[in-house]
Amino acid sequence: MAEKSTADLDEEEARAELAHLAEQLSRANRAYHTEDAPEISDADYDRLKRRNAEIEARFPHLKRSDSPSDQVGAPVSDGFAKVRHVVRMMSLSNAFEDEDITDFDTSIRRYLGLGEGDPLSYTAEPKIDGLSLSLRYERGQLVQAATRGDGAEGENVTANARTIDDIPQSIPDAPDILEIRGEVYMSHADFAELNERQAAKGGKTFANPRNAAAGSLRQLDSSITKDRPLRFFAYSWGELSEPLADTQANAIARLAQMGFQTNPLTAVCDGPAEMLAQYRAIETQRATLGYDIDGVVYKVNDLALQGRLGFRSTTPRWAIAHKFPAELAWTRLEAIDIQVGRTGALSPVARLAPVTVGGVVVSNATLHNEDYIAGRDSSGSEIRGGKDIRVGDWVQVYRAGDVIPKVADVDLSQRPADAQPYSFPKACPECGSDAIREEGDAVRRCSGGLICPAQAVEKLKHFVSRAAFDIEGLGSRQVEQFYQDGWIAEPADIFTLKERYGQGLQQLKNREGWGEKSANNLFDAIDERRRIGLGRLIFALGIRHVGEQASNLLARHYGSWDAFETAMRDADAMEGTAWDDLLAIDGVGTVLATSLVSAMNQDAERASIDRLVAHLDVQEAERPSTDGSPVAGKTVVFTGTLEKMTRAEAKARAEALGAKVSGSVSSKTDIVVAGPGAGSKEKKARDLGLTILDEDGWLELIGG
Structure with a gap:
């Protein structure tokens, strides 16, 4: 049976599934971006994200502050210097069906207030399956090249990029500042x-x-890169000192005039019918292009409209990637291994007889959880016709992109006579603690907590990850080594390494891969991270359901560690002013709040956090530049129907001006913007004597 339609979900089912999806996608992101050990395919990942988005669309008030919709990332390698992108490099939303493209056009028109008959054109171009690169030119000279990384920070690969023939070293008559983006x-x-x-x-x-292109561009020795036949297509831009053109198509033409290679299959399309026709045309040429593509990218052509549409947290509203279908293969399932993650989740991984799928040899696949192995979904309904998965089975492998695929189906006619149903472990394979599956959770988790070595190591890996403390020279491999040697058991131990081993440096510098210089560099890097931003610290704690976006949201709301810590203590009873204030943060739901408050008030966890913070200088959260803003620092609630802008535009504008947008009215609310049909929120605001503005009043206040 198919998974339950979002239209048939009740609120509690939706909340539970969003929590499960957040965990699945967070685990997938860590596996792919942080651990370089992906567990699910691109197609599966995209399907889960789409399911998450569908549920959020139906139940917008249930959207979690650690929602997968707000996450993007690919880690920066330890081997390269870091580059901070002035203009963030975003990912793209994905589409898979023709209806998705029609919906995309409809959503754009709705956001902009355009009717069906109003003109609105798009560009359509092949989605190159390569590595994103940003090239910075100053006064016409190439000065820097950087990979996308996590979107905010990438790898400095300037020397390597200079060896690529398709990349001009200088551009006559270029704007003073010109950042060109494209694909290697x-x-x-x-x-x-x-x-x-x-x-x-x-x-x-x-x-x-x-893989060849990515590995070649990331060589530490640029002479190796020079010997590799890399190419570059330009399709976008970042920081500019002056506009390139008025439309996407004209801007791409301008890039070609500057000497960049641009894709000849890029076309301007008037609406979804022409967009889909171009998709079909590109798809039919896919096998003869001579390079890999995995879909077609559509972008609103008018750059002024792109500016109005703006961005979500990780993707532009004005673009979408229409992906090509996935690929299949059959092979033998040789074993099922269980891996234990940071939150104690037991994740089954299929070990396969190696098989080539789409030109790539794969030997591992995700099995998701015990229900998936048993042939059920999280609600107990049948999947794969109820067929379970057993060691020895002949299984269908489903793959799209370069990540580890999933086992999609089983051929019962080839099942060995002695194949036994798989018994999912009820105890942690790492520490022997009970592995418990809570009601409503599809994942079984080790109950060992800090005594479980797998959880301890994974928590430490998360702690030093890119979006957390990002300590140069202390990556996953070093964490495992130091943990096994008994040098670190919890995050605080990292900051006493120098104290404990610095004087006896011989212990570290005699280790394989270490010398006196590298040891001292590590100690210096650790010292540099004693000063840390509040958002990074909250994320680094590795609290379940509290992702990077949620951590930054909490940091902006509370401002300082002392305020955050006090609020969490005061919210321990999960009622009262502090609890209500936490839940009032737009985007924070009960699941996240409960997990956060529980972790911050659990004795052992809290003691570990206190030991850590004693070594840190926690910086207050960065605030947007809001000089002259009339609403900076104020809490704003939007209610009712807005007629001159969408709710999304209103919220984004308010936050850009330094306001806090809340989902509920309280005595701490400064302004309530009430449109037609405001209802109970407006009434409560009047009862509290708060400032109430209509939409015109709000626009007048913020300057139009």
């Missing part, structure tokens, strides 16, 4: 020749052109 890729012919050369000299061969 490798053609099929060049990829085949590279693998032949690598095999001939006993070197590493690559699974596909994208």
